[in-house]
Structures are given as structure tokens and as C-alpha cells.
Amino acid sequence: MPVKKKSAEKPKTIRPSGKREENFFELVFEVARQIPKGRVTSYGAIAACLGAKSSARMVGWAMNGAGRVKPKVPAHRVVNRNGMLTGKHHFSPPGLMEQLLKKEGVKVKNDQVVEFKKLFWDPAKELGF
DNA sequence: CGCCTGACGAAAC
DNA sequence: GGTTTCGCCAGGC
Numbered sequence: 001m002p003v004k005k006k007s008a009e010k011p012k013t014i015r016p017s018g019k020r021e022e023n024f025f026e027l028v029f030e031v032a033r034q035i036p037k038g039r040v041t042s043y044g045a046i047a048a049c050l051g052a053k054s055s056a057r058m059v060g061w062a063m064n065g066a067g068r069v070k071p072k073v074p075a076h077r078v079v080n081r082n083g084m085l086t087g088k089h090h091f092s093p094p095g096l097m098e099q100l101l102k103k104e105g106v107k108v109k110n111d112q113v114v115e116f117k118k119l120f121w122d123p124a125k126e127l128g129f
Numbered sequence: 130c131g132c133c134t135g136a137c138g139a140a141a142c
Numbered sequence: 143g144g145t146t147t148c149g150c151c152a153g154g155c
Contacts, residue, residue, distance in 0.1 A: 042138095043136070043137055044137060044138060054151085055137090055152090056138055057137050057151070057152085060136035061151085062136095066136090078136080080138080081138060082137095085136090088136085089136075091136095
């Protein structure tokens, strides 16, 4: 059976508000899963890809369910715009995020991704949006 | 129903 | 350039 991946179509203007777009969360997870190994992206990039660039926070919120859904979402590959592992505190242990990244070849120094700009993976660009 | 918080981001200072 | 504040919107209390 073919892997039925939901077409991550980018709505013209997704509105987290007004309508509890639960799909928004799924989209975030989908994009996060598309992040190649050894690469990282930012919440804002994902949000922008979904058309909610102003709601980068919502992406972070969505990530709150990461690990709770199946398959597991590599939330450790998602960092903030600074390349800082702001979400490490939500992992258990907090150092897990860093460990996973290092394991995949991403250098992490002082809770910050080394050469983040170089490893940055833009969903809107890579996915062909 | 109103206030506060929160895994961000950009602008202001 | 580093630090602080506001804006963003949903969810919890």
C-alpha cells in the first residue's frame, strides 16, 4: 500500500483563529517530518510555509504535541530563528535534543546550532512552495 | 468571560 | 549589537 501522505497544500491564508484548524497542527508535524537528517529549520519558517508567519508561536505550540503523535515528529530539528535550542527544556532529558542533533551531524554549542544558517532548511523553498 | 502564559519574531531602544 | 517590548493567537485557569 502506497504511503498516503497528505498533500501539504498551502492554504491561501490559514487562520488558526476563527476556526480551530486542527489541520494546522498536522501540517506543522508534516513539515517537521520532511526535515532531512542533519538539517534544521525554524518555527517561523514552518509558520510562513503554512501562511501563518505571524504565528510562529503557534508552531511551537503545535510542537507541544510532537512525540505524542505517530510517527514521532523530529521536533529536535526545529529551533528558533537564532538557531537556539529553545525547545530543549521540553525534552526529557533536556539534553536529548542536543544529543539527537549531534547524532545526526549537527554541531551544537552552548545550546546553539553551529552554522545554523548553513544547515537551515527552508520548507517553503525545499518543498517547492 | 477575562487574564496570563507560551518550544517565536521583529521592531524599538 | 545586546537587551527589552510588543504583537501574534490559542489554550489553560
